[in-house]
Amino acid sequence: MYEIVRYEGGVYKNNVFKEWIEDIGGFILQEHVMQLDVYMTLAIPYNELERLKEEAKKYKGKIIETPLAGTEIAVVAPSLSRHHLPHIACDVAEYLRRFGAKSNMIGLARGVGKDIAQIREIEKDLIEEHDLAVYVMGNFEACIKDKVHLFDVEIPVVVTGGPEKIDIPYPYVGNLGRRSHRLRRGEEIRALRKMVEVITELINNRRKELSYDPPVVPPVVVKDEIEKQVDEVARVLSPLPIVTQLDGLRVKLDYDKYVNKIKEVKIGEYRLDEIANIKRSVMKNYILIKLKPKSEVEFEREMHGA
Secondary structure (H helix, E strand, C coil), rough: EEEEEEEEECCCCCHHHHHHHHHHHCEEEEEECCCCEEEEEEEHHHHHHHHHHHHHHHCCCEECCCCCCCEEEEEEEEECCCHHHHHHHHHHHHHHCCCEEEEEEEECCCCCCCCCCCCCCCHHHCCCCEEEEEEEECCHHHHHHHHHHHHHCCCCCCEECCCCCCCCCCCCEECCCCCCCCCCHHHHHHHHHHHHHHHHHHHHHHHHHHCCCCCCCCCCHHHHHHHCCCCCHHCCCCCCCCCCCCEEECCCCHHHHHHHHHCCCECCCCHHHHEEEECCCCCCCCEEEECCCCHHHHHHHHHHHH
């Protein structure tokens, strides 16, 4: 099991610190150097977390625990128009990033109108590629209730809106309706914190489910091997060429060009396509990797051996 945390410190002996991280079996998922400051996202063996905190102090750095790290969350608005998307959706997406999540904003093509709102099948598939979806709704209770069918996806869902409470069959966080300003007031910040608490609980429940029958190797290990064996990843201009999820990864390489190379990545005694389902992502033709549970991999090996 790995714990994903954020490190903030200076450039002083930063290379020595990174070598120490690798020596204890950790991984550097992301690194930003801004003048004399260094920001790194780290995956550390769970039993090494306290040692990491002590080691960071030697380099005048600090470790910040990020409960949503290693997750990819969809922030869904009813449309891309200025009526729905700006301010509140941007603030929700940005706030989730503070706690380690990789958030993607999605605007529905036909989510407008109480009586005619729909979700297209391709939009549903795109949302379901994520670990969790946050639906950013408006200020009217009746409007949210009439659009409850938009939330019917096969991943955990959290709904936000203006009314303080609404009786819908999904976790709901109020006081986050449409605004004409950025979310800076006290009650708005408290509502964002409440949203993160609800999301963290759902993510932890999902992590617990996965722990009963986990993948053969964690996503962070797969990420590290892909970076070592697929040179093209280093040439991707995106700040996160490989995004880790709870049970998989999104590789930002063209599916048609690189899927065979990704399938052949060796991880210990396995090829990647033996321990994962690899398919075309709805998002920009990227490569989506979903790791198989350990029991499924062992069963397939037994069948193949027989």
